[in-house]
Amino acid sequence: MGVRFAVGGGREGWIRTLLTAVGVGLGVMLLLGAASIPTMMEGRSQRGEARLPLEGDQSVPRSAATLVEAGADTNFRGDAVRGWLLRPDGDRAPTPPGVTALPGPGEMVVSPALRELINSPEGVLLRERLHFKDVGTIAPPGLIGPRELVYYAGSATLTTDDGGWRIAGFGTTVKSDPLDPALLTLLIVGCVVMLMPVAIFIATAVRFGGERRDRRLAALRLIGADVRMTRRTAAGEALFGALCGLLVGAVLFLAARQLIGGVTVWDINVFPSDVTPVPGLAALVLLAVPLCAIGVTLLALRRVGIEPLGVARDSAGRRRRLWWRLPLPLGGLALMLLNGRVTGRGAQVDPYLVAGGAALFLLGVTLLLPWAVDAAVARFRGGPVPWQLAVRRLQLSGSAAARAVSGISVAVAGAIALQLFFAAIQDDFMKVTGQDASRAQLQTTLPSHDIGSIRKMISEFRTTEGVRGVIASIDASASRPGPLRRGEEFRPSTRVTVGDCGTLRELAHTGPCKDGDVFVVKDSSGAVEADYIAKTARPGATVDFAPEDESGSPSSHPRLWTIPRSARTVDSRQDPTGQMAFGLLATPGALDPKLLHRPMARAMVKIDPTVPDAVEHVRNTAARIDPRTQVYALQNTARDKQFTSLRTGLLVAATATLALIAASMLVTMVEQLRERRRLLSVLVAFGTRRATLAWSVLWQTAVPVALGLALAVAGGAGLGLALLRMAGKTAFDWSVVWPLIAAGGALVLVVTLLSLPPLWRMMRPDGLRTE
Template sequence: MTLLDHKNAPADAPPRPTQPTGFAALLRDLGLGIRFAVSGGREGWIRTLLTAVGVGLGVALLLVAASAPHLLDERSAREQARAETKISESPDALAKKSDTSVLRISAETEYRGRTIGGFLMRADGAHPVLPPGVARFPGPDEMVVSPALKDLLGSSEGSLLKERLPYRITGTIGKAGLMAPGELLFYVGSDTLTPANGGHRIAGYGDPGPGKELPPILIVLIIMICVVLLVPVAIFIATAVRFGGDRRDRRLAALRLVGADIRMTRRIAAGEALFGSVLGLLVGLALFLVGCQFIGSVEVWDVSAFPSDLVPDPWLTALIAVAVPVTAVLVTLVALRSVVIEPLGVARNGRNRRRRLWWRLLIPVAGLAVLGLTGKVDEFSPVNPYPIAGGAVLVLVGLALLLPWLVEACVNRLHGGPVPWQLAIRRLQLSSGAASRAVSGIAVAVAGAVALQMLFAAVGDEFNRITGQDPTRAQFYTFSENVTGEAATRTIKEFRATKGVTAVIGTVESFAVKPGTFQDDEVQPTTLLTVGDCATLREIARIGSCREGDAFVVHPADKGLAKWMDKTARKGKAVELNYAAESIRGKKSKLWTLPADAPTVSSRRDPMGEEHWGIMATAGAIDPSTLPHAQTKAQIRVDDSVRDVAEYVRNTAARLDPGMRVVTLKSVARDRQYASVQTGLQAGATATLLLIAAAMLVSQLEQLRERKRLLSVLVAFGTRRSTLGWSVLWQTAVPVAIGLVAAVAGGLGLGAVMIWMVAKKVTDWWLFLPMTGAGAALILLVTLVSLPSLWRLMRPDGLRTE
């Protein structure tokens, strides 16, 4: 095939071969572009590999996102499989045993901010049901643990936890019984667990019950998270396929010199982009497969996953496989529309052809209009995700399209200054497109993050509950159903002797009823019975004089409730203790006479924010061991300056009763679903920021490679390397500064509209400051990492050419 037009060919010359047309010509030119990408020598391969690496990073993250549905389904299935099948709570059912039933009680604890799930278990028969992932039922004082917990217990970091879990490890929990490879979980065998000390009987596993539906506001948050995390990835892929565009355009000009027309050069360029994107798909797949092998050992914000759970959805994978090459071709063709490729050179964006603003503004405005027309989201109507996602995508993509115009408009008005500044600004004035594309990803990511942070802050109160607890009076609350002789006294004594503990409020609580009124089908007069020492009783009631053996009648603020309790708490009359306890706890009920001289006092809220009322007595008046249906409770104040004081408290609680629960007092409690969504956002944002950092580094290296000869010439003329280093920094920082300003404006606008949609108010307009700081730090990091490459490119041998 020849592209020359031989006008003076002899008449008897053989006929020229017919040139392919239509689809055949398209395939020919695409194939020629692929050949240029493959056999273009060292420069061609470098450009192709840069494109492949850039696209591959984005594809790898898209494959991880496409794996999210399967990962969540697998986690949910394992969670359901280990949910217990409870026997009825009725007294008759609780007393029934079988060869497979199991008594168990939660022994969940916390260690240095990490939750550790666990259970104490006792088999009722010879063939007890096993939790998923457990091969053998643990015997007394034996423990089966997750691999992550086994590693923690075996390390120096887990020395305090080892004191809390001093059992012999006899096995590990398999994948079927774990939510994630990093989950901390244990099962301990016990020969002392009974219904009397809190054990409940289960028949098996795998009965999760109805799931809790997500609130509409939480669905809106999840939609926004997906958009904010994935749109920067898509923009980065579109940017990666344009790496090395200057050299490609010069090569196309050479093709014009030998006879290729404009359409042919565009198809050849599309073929090069197609090959680079397909190679990027393969690189992304390889990165994904290799990364899956190590994903189990990676934990971000306490989130980890099993490698086998990362299985991309087939339809989403097919969409990625088609969309990436198509996007590469379309982006290349659109980019070539602003380039005039002639046989003798390339003209790019002349002064008479500035970027137009109107259509760039139209896209984000259309996105905001879509969100506005969608209307407000309420808690009763189902959420339509498509207009919300579509509107947010239009706003963020429109911001990326607006950035090149902003950079060009701003840098054209900058003049003068130091030499590094002038070098950087002049370079941006000559070609600002590459710089704009390099920072578009971070601008979109920052805009989306600002909008999300505003939305989280506005709806946070919806998922935060004021507990009424007072962490200044006590920091921990413990309760146990294991009531033995002197339980309250021993609990207080042990906790007071714990390192870092400054005060303890310990009680044993049960119920008392009016004798002879207990009927299955009636509500009998009942009151709370609290046993503790005088110091403790003064913390929960307004008691003056108190001695061992005293009792009190404590009235609540509610007068109607006070009259109800007075039907039981009659001074000088008997009350019945342990009612209905014969079948449940195996102990007889008993009568106890409330002293006639028991004073009546008013209640006082404890550090938990609870109001205590009813009958209060010291241990000298009622023996706590005669109250088998009671609970031992303690509220503990500690010295926060003592390192690991929380772990010392939990170790004491486990020593007193392995089934004792320890709760940290908080003035505000956060919804677990909301907290898990926020954790997912943090993990996804971390991955996106890492991708953007890698993207900017690849783009920076590609731009430096394009300017290799220019840098060598400047050095040859005596330009100092420090001057060129500062020019590179300014050349990166100026577009980023412009991009961050645009990102903040776009993020605030998008966030305000999203907050209006959920019928909330903006609570903080300054949430963009941390994100802009992170963006600036990212730019500094990329510049510093690219400096070694810059020094290498400024050698005299860069003047060589072929």
């Protein structure tokens, strides 16, 4: 009979069922998305590992089934571009996943997103950098996500002596580090915070049309139905709406699944095939939603007296009690604190205690909101007509208003707690790099050891657009000539750095400097012993740049150089990358770099911030010299990768949750207006101005929202303090609270404005028509 009411109730019945289905469907869509997260992460991880070079314990011998590869990654305007150079050793060389044939020299295969970027007007600079011929497309098995920027380029000159690695195939397993206990706590609480509003909205949606339903049940009582029968009838009606919601949610999920490939949120995008719910979790959603609908309906009817001549709820009900609501959040905090410390030695996380405590606390916040609304509006008196209309409506049915905003209250409370925890522990996952970004902003190292390429790099960087200065050095090592002496296990050696006077001043306190000078640098950091340097780097001594042979003996072809007696001993200075120089510093006029064995070139570039895309011009120059040249940004601090990944994931989930909150609140608002359509029509028929009614609707939303946000601040602060105590922190950063409150208020304002058009349509005298 309940199903027949939902289906055969005419236009009103179908509208009620449709609104319930949409409200439940939005929640089901997000729940199915959450159930797909393990599959998404596993798919991305598997494809990422499948394209990694196959590693072995021993070097791979050259054969027709091997190839030489080298990384050629770059960045473009903040987006990572993954790249590899490949040179096959024979016709049976392996191909990376998603690539049908290896590109030849000067050719490349690219991902669809990279091709789209290169061919767009925004990708002109990147097109100059990747100057290979586009000959193919990387298929999805070779990409982590559909919007990933990836390329494989062919090389004719790449060798293992020039920085390449010989491999026999692709695909390896990467052992991930266990998640830090503090980050695991953050992840667990974040999941609870994201899913609690979904559960609340589903519970709210199955109660749509409650007042009209209760009047129908009173009619059933009039023709002989008892109380238990009416409750079962209401449960059947709610069950049908929930089942329709499951169907709507599945349809919305499948539609969003097809569109998700073109969406990138916080640098994360996935293939539609990855968005597949875990079967066990999907079954749990399909079972829990109908049971939730039945349970919520029966629970709601316990406070409603349905009699043959009317519904007792239409009169003033008894006051809500506080005594049984407070133990829930307090019990939740107690459960979380029972877990103990999640930082330092002996840190451990019990997921059941943390998740159960957080869920119990947020449930307590939800249950406190109706009491807070009733307690506040009972004291309101007088005021303008819109205010009086709104207050009277809240006094008669404050529970409906509280249900409408309970989701946003829980979401804001949880977000405040998470942000407080983030702000408190982020210093633990950030390290000071020692780099000085004010002296140079970029660093690059040339993989080639050819001195001609090194000189080309230095000269081209200095003439690149947007470059204000270059600190360029050529590094090698030098040893004391001759055989080992008594008690020595190896020949003493030291570092040798060649650069102009401007560069050497950035590496040491040289004082006056001219081309032809040499300096002996003491390591003022204490990392290298002074007498160790003195055995090789001292004025008048002779050093050998030739490497030792395989037996460890001096080379039969030494490269000797005598340090000038005029060399001055100076103290080292921390360079922009945070490193300390030691050993020998020489200008090109004193030491010809051609004497050095396998020299390494390093450049630190200072860019002009007023030149657009100055960083991209530097990257283009580096790629033009050698595609394997890496350009790194210097930064004073660096974040832990696990912390950054978790923060990004929670931001993606929070964005999806806020979108659901906005859509669900709009559906709830329209349903409440539809319930009050006859009342609005009566007021309009009696001459009430539409502006008065619009303001009354706004106040009916604003008052519960203000109370809900106040409760959210208190609840979020309480939960945040518990998390801080678990982390052993005391800092409480209030600055992270106000933006969340503003976001919650703005969200409600937007939803209220979107509900005004339906309100205008409902404020018509013809709404009095009935059958």
